Amino acid sequence: MKETQLENFLRNLKSAAVAISGGVDSSFLLQATHNVLVDEAESFLLELGCQQVRVRCHDQGRLARIEADETGLDILAAPDRRRLVAEKLAGLGFTYISLDLQGYRTGSLNETLDRQELDS
Numbered sequence: 001m002k003e004t005q006l007e008n009f010l011r012n013l014k015s016a017a018v019a020i021s022g023g024v025d026s027s028f029l030l031q032a033t034h035n036v037l038v039d040e041a042e043s044f045l046l047e048l049g050c051q052q053v054r055v056r057c058h059d060q061g062r063l064a065r066i067e068a069d070e071t072g073l074d075i076l077a078a079p080d081r082r083r084l085v086a087e088k089l090a091g092l093g094f095t096y097i098s099l100d101l102q103g104y105r106t107g108s109l110n111e112t113l114d115r116q117e118l119d120s
Contacts, residue, residue, distance in 0.1 A: 045072070063098065064098070066097070077099065
């Protein structure tokens with residue numbers, strides 16, 4: 001973990017501890033931790049050569065869904081890279097790692113919200 005990422009993690013952890021002691025929902029700590037893990041995962045994917053990539057965290061941090069542009073999809077789908085990415089993200093604590101075949105798109109986290117709102 002890079003020094004700035006460690007500093008961000010510690011700052012988020014301290015903020016979470018203060019929030020929890022003040023009666024704020026403990027999901028704040030979980031979100032802060034997820035943000036650090038996502039940043040670490042995205043930095044790693046950028047180092048592999050992906051240019052437009054996002055890691056979306058689902059299922060209370062157990063699932064990492066990777067969205068990448070066309071070039072990134074090609075890079076990440078190669079067998080040697082798939083194993084490397086799976087090992088790295090599993091090492092960060094993700095149980096399930098998936099590559100989103102729809103690729104990178106803005107607003108993808110809102111897709112399920114829109115569906116839920118339509119169902120109500």
